[in-house]
Amino acid sequence: MRLEVYFEPDVDGNSRVLFLRYVHDHLIQYAQNVARLRRYFCGDKKCDAFGQAFGDQAKIAKALAAGGKGKVFCPDCGKPILLRDVIEEKFESPAVKEQVREMQSEGQAVIDNESRELLAVHHTGFIVAEAGQIYRGYTNSDHGIDGEIEFKHDQGRASGKRLYVQLKSGDSYLKKRQRDGAEVFQIKNPRWADYWQQQAYAVMLVIRTSDGEIRWMDVSAYLKRESTGGKTVRQVVFQGERFDAVGVQNWRKKVLGGMSVA
Ligand SMILES: [Zn+2]
Structure with a gap:
């Protein structure tokens, strides 16, 4: 089973990270063998591939394993797509994890x-x-x-x-x-x-x-x-x-x- 999360372009980075982390932690808590796959997009609005996810997961995995920031190149315009971007950095940050815990307990309070x-x-x-x-x-x-x-x-x-x-x-x-x-x-x-x-x-x-x-x-x-x-x-x-x-x-x-x- 696959759960996909996408955002409208005008959703700010912070909200994206929080929501992604919230969904992720929820899945980890209630499901087994959860693997998170991040979708990457060419950031160039003029590129023909703009809005299309970079499809080669094997290439992404290889670039990430190589360490550093990790990047792949847009198959259309050739521009680099950074893999360890702000979203990935924040995703792992203790502050974001803590904020998500707070959101979860607020959710619990609503249910109660x-x-x-x-x-x-x-x-x-x-x-x-x-x-x-x-x-x-x-x-x-x-x-x-x-x-x-x-x-x-x-x-x-x-x-x-x-x-x-x-x-x-x-x-x-x-x-x-x-x-x-x-x-x-x-x-x-x-x-x-x-x-x-x-x-x-x-x-x-x-x-x-x-x-x-x-x-x-x-x-x-x-x-x-x-x-x-x-x-x-x-x-x-x-x-x-x-x-x-x-x-x-x-x-x-x-x-x-x-x-x-x-
Ligand atoms: Zn491109």
């Missing part, structure tokens, strides 16, 4: 974030199902709502009445306030605060921490309470209750009210 978010989604779906209600996750949560819980009538029919949820997963969302130890949630996107208040149904902020605990709070009611007189609220003092099937049932009674008797 994604699986954390999935945990919150599944946990929520599980609790809602346990309560016998319907959970729907939204595919696009850019507006600050990740999904909805729709309540069923006693006969099992969907009622159309619901709660909205915003899911947060991880320990970084709640910060302890110095003076009183209150847990504070920072609303990063101020438009979300408006959006949450405009909904016809309550918007619940659900926070799942790494210890597996999951709590929720009616954040739309909090914002309506706190933003009297046109005050902009950017922080929520999180007084979350345990998010469980009983909690969902209690909300169901509240939302459906007398209707559930029908």
Whole structure:
């Protein structure tokens, strides 16, 4: 199997080296018997061979084995093509290797974030199902709502009445306030605060921490309470209750009210 990497002409040298090293280290880590073949091109834009890779790998190998900078000659215009060029030098440099390690761990952090978010989604779906209600996750949560819980009538029919949820997963969302130890949630996107208040149904902020605990709070009611007189609220003092099937049932009674008797 062969993986080929090419760059658009305007990609700068540094990015090339980093990307090549990143791909290389990834392959070394996950595949066996990886051999790296570098493609070389005649650098002369006026040359007929410009943009065509120098094809004679045996010649390249021989020139490299001879030591020094190593060069082959363009079969078309005869100009030298340097083999140990800047890219090759940088490819082996400790600084580039280190930068690639950093990129890899950042990639890992993104993956961990994604699986954390999935945990919150599944946990929520599980609790809602346990309560016998319907959970729907939204595919696009850019507006600050990740999904909805729709309540069923006693006969099992969907009622159309619901709660909205915003899911947060991880320990970084709640910060302890110095003076009183209150847990504070920072609303990063101020438009979300408006959006949450405009909904016809309550918007619940659900926070799942790494210890597996999951709590929720009616954040739309909090914002309506706190933003009297046109005050902009950017922080929520999180007084979350345990998010469980009983909690969902209690909300169901509240939302459906007398209707559930029908
Ligand atoms: Zn040439």
